[in-house]
Amino acid sequence: MPRFSDIVGQEEIKTELKNAIAGGRIAGAYIIRGENRSGKEFVAKVFSQALVCENIKEVTDPALTEPCMSCPACRQAVAHNHPDIVYLHHEKPNSIGIDDVREGIIDTVFIKPYSARHKIYIIEEAEKLTPQAQNALLKTIEEPPEYAVFLILTSQPEALLPTILSRCIMLTMKPVPDDDMRAYLIRELGVSDSRAEICIAFARGNLGRAKALATNEDFEKIRVSALSLMKNIRSMDTRDVMETLKEIRSFGFDINDYLDIMAVWYRDILLFKATHDMNHLVFRDEISGIQKIAAGSAYDGIEEVISALDTAKTRLRSMVDYELTMELLMLTIRENISE
Numbered sequence: 621m622p623r624f625s626d627i628v629g630q631e632e633i634k635t636e637l638k639n640a641i642a643g644g645r646i647a648g649a650y651i652i653r654g655e656n657r658s659g660k661e662f663v664a665k666v667f668s669q670a671l672v673c674e675n676i677k678e679v680t681d682p683a684l685t686e687p688c689m690s691c692p693a694c695r696q697a698v699a700h701n702h703p704d705i706v707y708l709h710h711e712k713p714n715s716i717g718i719d720d721v722r723e724g725i726i727d728t729v730f731i732k733p734y735s736a737r738h739k740i741y742i743i744e745e746a747e748k749l750t751p752q753a754q755n756a757l758l759k760t761i762e763e764p765p766e767y768a769v770f771l772i773l774t775s776q777p778e779a780l781l782p783t784i785l786s787r788c789i790m791l792t793m794k795p796v797p798d799d800d801m802r803a804y805l806i807r808e809l810g811v812s813d814s815r816a817e818i819c820i821a822f823a824r825g826n827l828g829r830a831k832a833l834a835t836n837e838d839f840e841k842i843r844v845s846a847l848s849l850m851k852n853i854r855s856m857d858t859r860d861v862m863e864t865l866k867e868i869r870s871f872g873f874d875i876n877d878y879l880d881i882m883a884v885w886y887r888d889i890l891l892f893k894a895t896h897d898m899n900h901l902v903f904r905d906e907i908s909g910i911q912k913i914a915a916g917s918a919y920d921g922i923e924e925v926i927s928a929l930d931t932a933k934t935r936l937r938s939m940v941d942y943e944l945t946m947e948l949l950m951l952t953i954r955e956n957i958s959e
């Protein structure tokens with residue numbers, strides 16, 4: 621449900637937006653910045669719905685700024701067909717050009733809202749705007765009609781012109797605290813405690829990542845195959861390792877995510893080695909394996925593996941050969957981790 625109370629974490633953003641609504645001080649343009657899957661789109665959805673909801677027009681108390689969910693405007697917003705909430709579409713998948721901005725924004729922005737007091741333009745993945753498109757957008761943001769509100773979503777604000785940045789209120793998505801994430805995964809998604817711990821460690825504050833793993837049908841298969849790989853890697857030959865990796869890919873699970881799960885495992889080993897306390901381990905069900913590896917491996921070796929996992933991710937992002945990258949990674953693990 622798109623309500624402020626359904627936004628997990630992000631207290632600062634919620635407070636800022638609710639106060640703006642209650643105080644009647646809506647800015648003309650906001651940038652919502654945050655990494656992929658951090659929930660920017662959901663924040664934009666809640667805010668735009670609150671701006672059109674018929675039951676919060678005259679509200680002055682920030683506590684009463686929740687979209688009512690039952691007025692016609694709310695129902696249209698939920699169904700994605702409110703005429704005053706406009707998503708910018710673009711022709712090419714990897715760039716948003718000047719024609720997209722003209723057709724989607726400039727040609728319509730001076731047409732008054734149909735039914736709401738505001739007309740909201742939502743620009744997702746704004747880092748894809750070409751410089752020409754940004755300049756065209758800038759002109760509109762500089763002298764917008766008073767009812768217009770621009771919500772510019774991006775994971776890379778540095779890709780935007782300084783002149784655009786300076787015209788917008790910047791809302792930054794923060795990592796979601798572990799406790800909030802745990803409550804959400806357990807209460808809303810019905811995830812078990814131990815599975816929630818793995819998802820939280822893996823997600824590092826990014827709710828969308830936690831959700832993707834928590835709801836992945838193959839979660840158990842991924843967990844089992846990752847663990848068996850990490851526990852047995854020294855006795856496996858390269859072909860076995862490559863087979864396992866191939867199997868993991870066939871679960872439709874992103875290899876980068878898989879590397880992150882491996883990093884959780886090695887962080888557990890490092891933590892156990894330092895504290896001998898199993899209570900804070902993510903994989904505490906696997907304590908005997910962790911104990912053995914921690915005892916047999918050196919601190920700097922484990923740290924080297926954790927940084928090798930990062931390096932592998934960078935290599936894959938820059939399109940270095942997949943098999944080569946994985947072979948180098950497995951080599952580092954074999955050299956530094958004992959069983």
Ligand SMILES: [Zn+2]
Nearest residue numbers: 673688691694
């Ligand atoms: Zn409503």
